[in-house]
Amino acid sequence: MQHILVLGDQLNLERFDTLAPSQTRVLMIESLARGRLVPYHKQKLVLLYSAMRHFWLALEARGFEVFYAQTDTFEQGFAAYFEQFGNVKLEVMQPAEFGVAEQLEQLVQQLGGQLEVTENSLWLSTQSDWARYAKGKNSYRMEFFYRQMRQKTNWLMDGNQPIGGQWNFDSENRQVPPKGHVFPAPLVFVPDEITQETIQFVEQHFADHFGDLAVFNWVVTREQALNALQRFLEHRLALFGAYEDAMVESEAHLYHSLLSPALNLGLLSAKEVCLAALEYQGRVPLASLEGFIRQILGWREFMRHIYNTFMPEFRETNYFGFTTELPDFYWTAKTKMHCVAKTVTQIQDSGHAHHIQRLMVLGNLALLLGVRPQAINHWFLVAFVDAFDWVVSPNVLGMSQYADGGRFTSKPYVSGAGYINRMSNYCLSCVYNPKLTVGDKACPFNSLYWHFIDKHSERWKSNPRMSLMLANWAKRDANEKQQILEQAKKLLENLL
Numbered sequence: 001m002q003h004i005l006v007l008g009d010q011l012n013l014e015r016f017d018t019l020a021p022s023q024t025r026v027l028m029i030e031s032l033a034r035g036r037l038v039p040y041h042k043q044k045l046v047l048l049y050s051a052m053r054h055f056w057l058a059l060e061a062r063g064f065e066v067f068y069a070q071t072d073t074f075e076q077g078f079a080a081y082f083e084q085f086g087n088v089k090l091e092v093m094q095p096a097e098f099g100v101a102e103q104l105e106q107l108v109q110q111l112g113g114q115l116e117v118t119e120n121s122l123w124l125s126t127q128s129d130w131a132r133y134a135k136g137k138n139s140y141r142m143e144f145f146y147r148q149m150r151q152k153t154n155w156l157m158d159g160n161q162p163i164g165g166q167w168n169f170d171s172e173n174r175q176v177p178p179k180g181h182v183f184p185a186p187l188v189f190v191p192d193e194i195t196q197e198t199i200q201f202v203e204q205h206f207a208d209h210f211g212d213l214a215v216f217n218w219v220v221t222r223e224q225a226l227n228a229l230q231r232f233l234e235h236r237l238a239l240f241g242a243y244e245d246a247m248v249e250s251e252a253h254l255y256h257s258l259l260s261p262a263l264n265l266g267l268l269s270a271k272e273v274c275l276a277a278l279e280y281q282g283r284v285p286l287a288s289l290e291g292f293i294r295q296i297l298g299w300r301e302f303m304r305h306i307y308n309t310f311m312p313e314f315r316e317t318n319y320f321g322f323t324t325e326l327p328d329f330y331w332t333a334k335t336k337m338h339c340v341a342k343t344v345t346q347i348q349d350s351g352h353a354h355h356i357q358r359l360m361v362l363g364n365l366a367l368l369l370g371v372r373p374q375a376i377n378h379w380f381l382v383a384f385v386d387a388f389d390w391v392v393s394p395n396v397l398g399m400s401q402y403a404d405g406g407r408f409t410s411k412p413y414v415s416g417a418g419y420i421n422r423m424s425n426y427c428l429s430c431v432y433n434p435k436l437t438v439g440d441k442a443c444p445f446n447s448l449y450w451h452f453i454d455k456h457s458e459r460w461k462s463n464p465r466m467s468l469m470l471a472n473w474a475k476r477d478a479n480e481k482q483q484i485l486e487q488a489k490k491l492l493e494n495l496l
């Protein structure tokens with residue numbers, strides 16, 4: 001008999017295709033203590049527990065015996081299993097999060113069992129792909145890892161050259177939808193009885209957690225995940241690339257796939273998502289298809305290797321030595337900054353915001369305010385339905401906060417209001433003016449941005465990608481600089 005431990009982010013049914021139900025027993029543990037480790041968004045907990053409960057039923061429908069332990073701790077779950085089936089050897093796919101395999105191994109051994117860690121089949125790249133890319137390097141760039149993966153998979157390739165003659169089409173992908181543009185209707189997944197029970201369970205046991213449960217619309221089964229994938233490919237992929245950086249107040253998701261929760265829980269594998277998208281080659285613009293493949297084959301895989309390479313030191317990284325705690329409005333949405341208030345409200349309601357909202361609104365502001373990187377990292381881990389340490393830490397500490405000093409990004413992602421004004425319609429309804437830098441009506445992003453450039457100017461001197469910004473700052477006259485820095489100082493003292 002084979003004993004398989006399935007973790008909450010390993011809900012992959014395909015893996016069971018080759019296993020005989022009569023020879024396989026499955027252990028799943030729903031631990032309350034794990035859910036309380038940080039005040040995770042209530043939608044995240046409903047998503048996770050409902051998906052686990054549906055997975056349990058799906059395995060049973062295939063004839064597998066599932067021991068589903070609803071316990072306070074993981075230890076109690078293992079103990080109950082061993083009590084029933086003896087001190088057996090459990091198998092688990094390599095957990096995505098750092099140190100978890102070792103913690104589980106220790107726990108199981110203490111209880112008299114054994115744990116064998118097997119390869120995680122949900123990733124597209126292997127440790128040796130990374131080793132080949134990373135050999136001899138001390139700084140890393142997604143683009144070159146991605147090119148290696150394109151060559152390995154032969155996806156979007158013509159011999160050893162990229163189809164279309166370019167590896168990426170970013171320059172075509174920075175558009176803003178015209179006024180009156182009609183977006184595809186959002187997908188609706190009405191919660192079934194299991195999900196409704198789970199909503200009540202979460203309200204009961206995690207009442208003080210972040211977020212709202214008034215509307216829950218996440219996929220919790222494989223069928224729903226396949227449906228969401230299909231609908232994305234049919235209705236959104238074609239314009240995914242063009243509008244991937246845009247933000248529209250009334251359209252939270254634009255042409256984004258919303259597949260990250262399903263991917264991160266294992267309901268869909270990265271490979272099947274990419275292969276399904278590649279079926280659309282020739283039917284959708286190459287810039288969109290390549291852009292989407294790059295997010296998964298490139299960024300998603302790259303971030304996971306970055307995480308594995310730099311953990312555990314990565315957790316404490318703080319290049320600028322920032323100490324400011326996170327302002328309350330990240331939790332309450334109570335701020336006059338319209339782009340921030342709208343994005344936080346969207347996250348309270350759904351646990352999701354798209355990449356540019358995360359990077360150029362919330363991450364950008366935290367960096368300009370000098371927030372302690374661990375504080376904003378914690379917030380991102382709590383606030384999103386798709387948040388798991390392996391993907392949050394590199395995206396937040398590395399990409400968004402530059403807290404690692406640029407091990408895999410060439411410059412910090414900071415901007416004034418100009419970027420948000422260009423890429424969104426938020427500024428039209430804001431009390432602040434995106435074009436002003438000083439005065440009561442000035443958008444806080446502007447003076448904070450120049451303050452950031454000025455304060456860290458010594459660091460930028462050796463970074464060619466920051467030289468234009470530095471030169472623009474240097475050009476301003478002393479009086480103007482002083483006014484801008486005073487404005488920023490006031491904002492920083494009062495946290496806006």
Ligand SMILES: Cc1cc2nc3c(=O)[nH]c(=O)nc-3n(C[C@H](O)[C@H](O)[C@H](O)COP(=O)(O)OP(=O)(O)OC[C@H]3O[C@@H](n4cnc5c(N)ncnc54)[C@H](O)[C@@H]3O)c2cc1C
Nearest residue numbers: 256257258259260295299300354355358359386387395400
């Ligand atoms: C500060 C910050 C925090 C983030 N936190 C998370 C997080 O907690 N969980 C998470 O899955 N992603 C995170 N991301 C990456 C990205 O923003 C989300 O994956 C994306 O917004 C999810 O929405 P979507 O499925 O509609 O993505 P799409 O825009 O449709 O992209 C398709 C897929 O590409 C993958 N992807 C794209 N960019 C990244 C990336 N940078 N890292 C990893 N995968 C990527 C995701 O799996 C995503 O589902 C973060 C990015 C930033 C800048």
Ligand code: SF4
Nearest residue numbers: 337339426427430443
């Ligand atoms: S003016 Fe500034 S704060 Fe207001 S929406 Fe625009 S960028 Fe955001």
